[in-house]
Each structure stands twice: as C-alpha cells, then as structure tokens.
Amino acid sequence: MSLPHESYLIGLIGDGVTPSLTPPMHEREGEARELLYLYRPIDLLTLGLPAQSVGDLLRAARLLGFNGLNITHPCKQLVLEHLDEIDDDAARLGAVNTVVIRPDGTTVGHNTDWSGFLHAFRSGLPGAELGRVVQLGAGGAGSAVAYALLTAGVRHLSIVDVDDARAADRAAELASLFPDASVEGRTTAELASLLEAADGVVHCTPVGMAAHPGAPFDTSLLDARQWVADIVYRPIETQLVRDARAAGCRVLDGGRMAVGQAVDAFRIFTGIEPDAERMRAHFLELVESEAALAEAGAL
Known part of the structure; x- marks a missing residue:
C-alpha cells in the first residue's frame, strides 16, 4: 500500500458541534483514500465564543495551516463578509457552509447544503x-x-x-x-x-x-x-x-442529505471524488452506534 501523498487539516465551526458525525465521516473517507486527514470540531459553546467570532477563527485557521472549514449554525451568514471569494450558488443563497483556504491564504466560500x-x-x-x-x-x-x-x-x-x-x-x-x-x-x-x-x-x-x-x-x-x-x-x-x-x-x-453535504465538501477540500455509498454506509454505522449508546444510557 502506498503512503498518503497529502495531508489535510479541516475544522467545523458552529454551536454545539462537538457531537457532529461529519468529522468521523470525513476522516474515515480520508483513510480509505490513503490521505492523512484530520478533522476537528471548533465548538463555539465549548469555547465560550459568540457567533461573531467566526472571522477571528477563520483568520486563526489560515495562520495555523488549515486547508478548509465547514461552517454551521449560527455562522453561515456571518462568515460571508470575511471571505475573499464566494461561489455563485452560495452568493444567491446568502449562506456559506464550506470554506476552502488556498495555499496563498485566500478563502473561497461554497454551499453544500x-x-x-x-x-x-x-x-x-x-x-x-x-x-x-x-x-x-x-x-x-x-x-x-x-x-x-x-x-x-x-x-x-x-x-x-x-x-x-x-x-x-x-x-x-x-x-x-x-x-x-x-x-x-x-x-x-x-x-x-x-x-x-x-x-x-x-x-x-x-x-x-x-x-x-x-x-x-x-x-x-x-x-x-x-x-x-x-x-x-x-x-x-x-x-x-x-x-x-x-x-x-x-x-x-434525512441521512441522504447529511451524507451528500459531506461528499461535496470532501471533494471541494481535496479535489478527490469520494465514494458516496461508502460514506453513506459509515454514516449509518455512526447513527446506529449513537442510538445504541443512547438506549444503553436510558436503561
């Protein structure tokens, strides 16, 4: 097996994102594609930060070498003013949930919702x-x-x-x-x-x-x-x-949309076409595990 040829550092900014299933979905697909792929939640609630701090977090991510960020509630509109470019569909919707940080530090906003x-x-x-x-x-x-x-x-x-x-x-x-x-x-x-x-x-x-x-x-x-x-x-x-x-x-x-968002974001971040059915199967595993843990905790 060949060694991973690239590494990716991705983050997710939003309120209450620590339990999100998006990071493990991305990381598993990155592993399957032989990529070094690290995806970390940046939880505003955990950090005690307001939604308006999204601009500061974006600048910090750029300085720390992140390749991209997913953006969720309540920052999808607030992030717009901090981006260098916004693709046409995201501009029409007035919301961005995926930000690519280019090697030169410029940022491009997309919407995979x-x-x-x-x-x-x-x-x-x-x-x-x-x-x-x-x-x-x-x-x-x-x-x-x-x-x-x-x-x-x-x-x-x-x-x-x-x-x-x-x-x-x-x-x-x-x-x-x-x-x-x-x-x-x-x-x-x-x-x-x-x-x-x-x-x-x-x-x-x-x-x-x-x-x-x-x-x-x-x-x-x-x-x-x-x-x-x-x-x-x-x-x-x-x-x-x-x-x-x-x-x-x-x-x-609803799982179909959740996976579809992740599939499109993975492609945007890496330029590599992910296996959508593999990501769907992993997502269902995660949901099932989560439900089993919740049931066990309720017993």
Whole structure:
C-alpha cells in the first residue's frame, strides 16, 4: 500500500458541534483514500465564543495551516463578509457552509447544503415527479433545499411555514432566481389541500428530531403515488419516514442529505471524488452506534 501523498487539516465551526458525525465521516473517507486527514470540531459553546467570532477563527485557521472549514449554525451568514471569494450558488443563497483556504491564504466560500440535498434527491428518488411539490419549513435549511428542488426542475413549489411572512419572503426570493418556475408562499391552513394535489412533499423543520418527536402534519393525508423527503436524520427513521413508507410512498430519509453535504465538501477540500455509498454506509454505522449508546444510557 502506498503512503498518503497529502495531508489535510479541516475544522467545523458552529454551536454545539462537538457531537457532529461529519468529522468521523470525513476522516474515515480520508483513510480509505490513503490521505492523512484530520478533522476537528471548533465548538463555539465549548469555547465560550459568540457567533461573531467566526472571522477571528477563520483568520486563526489560515495562520495555523488549515486547508478548509465547514461552517454551521449560527455562522453561515456571518462568515460571508470575511471571505475573499464566494461561489455563485452560495452568493444567491446568502449562506456559506464550506470554506476552502488556498495555499496563498485566500478563502473561497461554497454551499453544500443545497448541492448535498440535490445529490441525495437525484440518487435516492430517481425519476421523481417534479410537477407540484410542497415544502414545509422556510428557514436556512429550507432555503437550500428549495433552491435544490428548483434546480432539479420542480415546476410548482409551495412553501409552507408557521411564519407566513417568512414563507412569502422566501418564495419571492426564489421566484426571482427561477423565473421559469412557479414559487409561492402558502399558509398552514392551506396545507391539507396543497398535500392533496402534490406529487412530492419535503420536510425541513425540526419536528421529528429526538427532542421534537412526532410528525409535522397529519400523515393520513399522504397517498402512495407521492414521494416524501425528510431532512431530519437524528433519528433516521422519523415518524414521517415511517408513516410515509407505510402509506406506500417512495421515501428519502434525512441521512441522504447529511451524507451528500459531506461528499461535496470532501471533494471541494481535496479535489478527490469520494465514494458516496461508502460514506453513506459509515454514516449509518455512526447513527446506529449513537442510538445504541443512547438506549444503553436510558436503561
């Protein structure tokens, strides 16, 4: 076996990122590709730092020889002003979650939230009908997912959020970027009728997470002809995923997007195409181990 030909030092900046599954996913893939690949969380909560310190942390990473950083909540917008360049998609979304630090010290921002979902959608739901799609959630993750759906070719996208104004604003922003599609913000009161006419449903709210159990809507409204995508991945088997499968729907679990983000970031950092299925298998191992530990601790 040949020796690793390169080394990479990568970090993850955000609140509460110490338990993130992204570092081990990257490191395992780096090992498989015979790279010296070290990925460390830089947890603002642990360090007692405010989100506004992201610029200082970026400068420190550059001085310390980091090759790149992933950026997560609450710094995806705050980091923009500290970058030398921002790619077109990240600029349109107004958010960066992946920063490359070039050898000359200049920085380039990317967004793999949208591309990660797009990769997950195309690989996990090939041939999905794109006529009418309902999306629940218009926050940061929802913006990236909606951008991906419209890039994939969704012709009519209805965005529903508990904050009607946020849904309307997000829809207007996206409509200006995708003039050939119909994008509209709708209210939760209209959800039942929207679901009845939908070809697909995408869920982008915290409902279904371990701390927020349950389903985001009455899943008896689902029909077997529809596809359903969830972006929640802790747990992988959310109530929405279980109910949608039981209804006969084609389903995309939230782990697909999480892996898609990591796949794209690994490629951006290294210039090497990772094995997406291998990373997916490792991710599922990590989730299963995490769930087993949590269950053991509850006994």
